[in-house]
Amino acid sequence: MLGPPGATQSAQGRTALPVTTGNPPSATFPWERPLTSTTPPTSTSLSLPAPVPYPFNEQGDGLGLHAAYADAREGAGMVRVRLPHGEPAWLATRYEDARFVLGDLRFSRAMALENDEPRYNAARSKPSILSMDPPDHTRLRTLVSRAFTRHQVEGLRPWVRELTSGLLDEMVAAGSPADLVENFALPLPVQVICELLGVPASDRGQFRVWSDALLSTTRLTEDELKENQDQLTGYLAGYVAERRADPRDDLMSGLIEARDAKDRLSEEELVSLCVAILVAGHETTASQIPNFVWTLLEQPEEWQRLVDDPELVPGAVEELMRYIPLGAGAAFPRYAKEDVEVGGVLVRRGEAVVVSLGSANRDPARFDEPETLRFDRPANQHLGFGHGVHHCLGAQLARMELQEALRALVTKVPGLRIAGEPEWKRQMLVRAPRVLPVGW
Amino acid sequence: MGAWHIEVDENVCVGSGMCAALAPDRFVLEGPAASVVQGAADTDADEVLLDVADSCPASAVTVTDGESGEVLGPRP
Numbered sequence: 001m002l003g004p005p006g007a008t009q010s011a012q013g014r015t016a017l018p019v020t021t022g023n024p025p026s027a028t029f030p031w032e033r034p035l036t037s038t039t040p041p042t043s044t045s046l047s048l049p050a051p052v053p054y055p056f057n058e059q060g061d062g063l064g065l066h067a068a069y070a071d072a073r074e075g076a077g078m079v080r081v082r083l084p085h086g087e088p089a090w091l092a093t094r095y096e097d098a099r100f101v102l103g104d105l106r107f108s109r110a111m112a113l114e115n116d117e118p119r120y121n122a123a124r125s126k127p128s129i130l131s132m133d134p135p136d137h138t139r140l141r142t143l144v145s146r147a148f149t150r151h152q153v154e155g156l157r158p159w160v161r162e163l164t165s166g167l168l169d170e171m172v173a174a175g176s177p178a179d180l181v182e183n184f185a186l187p188l189p190v191q192v193i194c195e196l197l198g199v200p201a202s203d204r205g206q207f208r209v210w211s212d213a214l215l216s217t218t219r220l221t222e223d224e225l226k227e228n229q230d231q232l233t234g235y236l237a238g239y240v241a242e243r244r245a246d247p248r249d250d251l252m253s254g255l256i257e258a259r260d261a262k263d264r265l266s267e268e269e270l271v272s273l274c275v276a277i278l279v280a281g282h283e284t285t286a287s288q289i290p291n292f293v294w295t296l297l298e299q300p301e302e303w304q305r306l307v308d309d310p311e312l313v314p315g316a317v318e319e320l321m322r323y324i325p326l327g328a329g330a331a332f333p334r335y336a337k338e339d340v341e342v343g344g345v346l347v348r349r350g351e352a353v354v355v356s357l358g359s360a361n362r363d364p365a366r367f368d369e370p371e372t373l374r375f376d377r378p379a380n381q382h383l384g385f386g387h388g389v390h391h392c393l394g395a396q397l398a399r400m401e402l403q404e405a406l407r408a409l410v411t412k413v414p415g416l417r418i419a420g421e422p423e424w425k426r427q428m429l430v431r432a433p434r435v436l437p438v439g440w
Numbered sequence: 441m442g443a444w445h446i447e448v449d450e451n452v453c454v455g456s457g458m459c460a461a462l463a464p465d466r467f468v469l470e471g472p473a474a475s476v477v478q479g480a481a482d483t484d485a486d487e488v489l490l491d492v493a494d495s496c497p498a499s500a501v502t503v504t505d506g507e508s509g510e511v512l513g514p515r516p
Contacts, residue, residue, distance in 0.1 A: 103454075150499060151515045151516075388457075
């Protein structure tokens with residue numbers, strides 16, 4: 001049974017949603033807190049604008065970016081927001097401010113653990129590589145980064161090409177229509193990250209449950225979230241013990257060696273790092289593959305452009321990374337270690353800032369015609385992989401997987417089309433179809 | 441002229457700090473982009489520099505042969 005034709009579906013895509021939550025930020029806030037003010041942080045609440053409810057995007061379908069972001073970019077740039085949990089924060093919406101906050105070492109991720117950090121779920125985040133500052137962060141990151149260099153990643157490309165080809169052959173053989181997520185978008189990154197880490201891809205059904213739980217916002221209770229965290233941690237701790245007894249040629253064995261031989265990683269860091277790699281290593285890529293397909297099939301001339309010339313795929317991947325606001329809202333707050341001026345606003349020591357990558361990536365001050373897909377966009381320094389010390393560790397791997405996935409799709413199933421209503425993820429940090437029926 | 445020459449493309453740099461962590465005597469991350477330490481751009485051959493070029497998430501670090509200008513890193 002086929003769904004409605006593509007034309008009907010495009011209506012619910014990226015059209016900006018109407019402003020329905022709270023008051024949209026405007027240029028009328030009293031930003032003029034003098035930069036020379038000596039008011040201590042404890043009494044600044046009186047001079048700060050009232051925070052607006054955040055995230056702007058409601059839990060809805062599609063990959064739209066709320067109109068409030070454009071209003072904020074054109075207005076104050078830095079906006080006071082209140083997330084569902086934790087203290088209020090500044091929201092950076094402009095490209096320049098976003099890049100500055102992510103890249104400046106006066107902003108700390110570690111301080112989020114000591115504060116009531118702005119967040120989507122009641123549960124506090126656990127210490128991980130994402131909540132560390134240099135030099136602790138650097139120590140961990142250099143250990144793992146060797147597995148994710150371009151050199152290493154290029155070595156995996158032929159195998160990934162075979163994998164994408166094999167998965168599509170199986171999907172096509174089983175007949176149209178099929179769920180692109182279950183048959184292609186999910187198994188590909190899961191198999192890649194499992195291969196790298198050294199855990200069996202056959203457990204991927206279980207990873208999906210745990211990973212969904214760890215990236216959920218309000219879907220689970222605090223107890224349920226903790227239970228899932230503990231299960232995944234226990235699962236990986238089991239493999240760590242196994243690899244310690246019987247090392248192999250995989251990333252986990254390499255990390256264990258770094259832990260045991262050089263004493264550079266604590267056991268807790270080791271397991272938490274494996275959790276981070278497993279979750280971050282597949283959920284985002286598995287989400288971006290259907291997001292790419294959805295976005296391209298909404299603009300069929302762009303899909304056709306890639307079918308006609310697959311050499312455009314690498315540029316298309318960069319542009320789609322820029323264009324698609326993957327995150328449901330800005331996350332991972334940074335805390336100012338001292339007073340810092342950002343985009344004309346004084347962020348006081350101890351105040352939190354969240355950065356909207358999706359908004360920064362559509363900033364007309366940085367990108368010409370930001371609402372238009374342009375595969376040949378020059379110097380496409382998008383923030384899709386973030387920026388600064390927490391810039392995506394797996395960016396090169398993700399790029400290679402996304403390039404191979406897209407190349408395989410446009411060459412093997414050039415007639416791909418949406419064949420039914422997608423089912424969108426709900427209450428997750430990342431947005432994407434959970435189920436995407438496609439035909440060919 | 442040293443045996444090798446190192447450069448950081450500050451327009452491409454994402455400020456990950458990998459270079460400054462792996463070779464703190466040659467790279468520094470102060471402000472939004474990393475740079476080569478003053479006077480350290482021409483250097484003796486050193487394997488760690490190829491690791492730096494390979495590890496950079498933005499491929500912003502280039503290692504070239506000081507004589508021929510041949511690109512040595514990042515390795516393909």
